[in-house]
Amino acid sequence: MSAAGEDEAADFDGLARAYRWLEYATFGPILERCRFEHLPSLRDRRRALILGDGDGRFTAQLMAEAPALEADCVDASAGMLGLLKQRAPRARVQRADIRRLTPAGVGYDLVATHFFLDCLTQEETRALIARVAPRLAPGALWVVSEFAVPERGALRPTARALIAALYRAFRLLTGLRVDRVPDYASALSALGFRPMAVRARLWGLLRSELWSASRAT
Ligand SMILES: C[S@@+](CC[C@H](N)C(=O)[O-])C[C@H]1O[C@@H](n2cnc3c(N)ncnc32)[C@H](O)[C@@H]1O
Structure with a gap:
């Protein structure tokens, strides 16, 4: 059980080494496919801000495919950042609670949040996007992977139950206090982002989304 206090970030340190294997054991390769879904559209990116990147x-993979890219990676977990640095030695890492972070850099043309916004409340998500947006270059992309309850269909109750079970497990293992996936799409849209590409998997339980900071004309 995590010792995360009332307003501390969820503590993923104890999970860091096992995280990948737990993921493969529960979801096989499918979360990896979500993360990598939009990589072909990201190869021309030069400056990335990667939030809650975990291990x-x-x-x-991004830095292998976009060799000119500079990446600033922020995560609250030292264990996760240690693994990240082993895998991507060129990345700059910062240990911080992203709920209180205003990125130091400017001109990012890519933001990535894979299975991270689900660690934030609706208000924290809105506030984060509002803090990050002024730091972006025109035409910046924001890539998101997330769990979702499908909008319709017989699988809605199953998806709800599965997501609730995942939240219970993470609460136990990391002290995470959030209990629902925020409506990040509304928050992104409200700040002028528009969806460029969406791929749903597992009947809508998983979404890989690519958003653009360019305003619709
Ligand atoms: C569910 S994991 C996802 C990791 C990775 N992005 C992936 O695709 O699997 C959430 C990650 O976000 C980090 N995290 C959670 N809340 C955070 C916060 N408030 N500030 C910074 N990092 C946080 C955790 O340490 C963990 O590495």
């Missing part, structure tokens, strides 16, 4: 599998 660095996405960053390592």
Whole structure:
């Protein structure tokens, strides 16, 4: 059980080494496919801000495919950042609670949040996007992977139950206090982002989304 206090970030340190294997044991390769879904559209990116990147599998793959890219990676877990640095030695890492972070850099043309926004409340998500948006270059992309309850269909109750079970497990293991996936799409749209590409998997339980900071004309 994590010792995370009332307003501390969830503590993923104890999970860091096992995280990848737990993921493969429960979901097989499918979360990895979500993270990597939009990589072909990211190869021309030059400056990335990667939030809650965990053990660095996405960053390592991104930097391999976009060799000119500089990456600033922020995570609250020292254990996760240690693994990230092993996988992606060129990445700059910062240990911080992203709920209180205003990125130091400017001109990012890519933000990545894979299975991270689900660690934030609706208000924390809105506030984060509002803090990050002014730091972005025109035409910046924001790539998101997330769990979702499908909008319709017989699988809605199953998806709800599965997501609730995942939240219970993470609460036990990391002290995470959030209990629902925030509506990040509304928050992104409200700040002028528009969806460029969406891929749903497992009948809508998983989404890989690519958003653009360019305003619709
Ligand atoms: C569910 S894991 C996802 C990791 C990775 N992005 C992936 O695709 O699997 C959430 C990550 O976000 C980090 N995290 C959670 N809340 C955070 C916060 N408030 N500030 C910074 N990092 C946080 C955790 O340490 C963990 O590495």
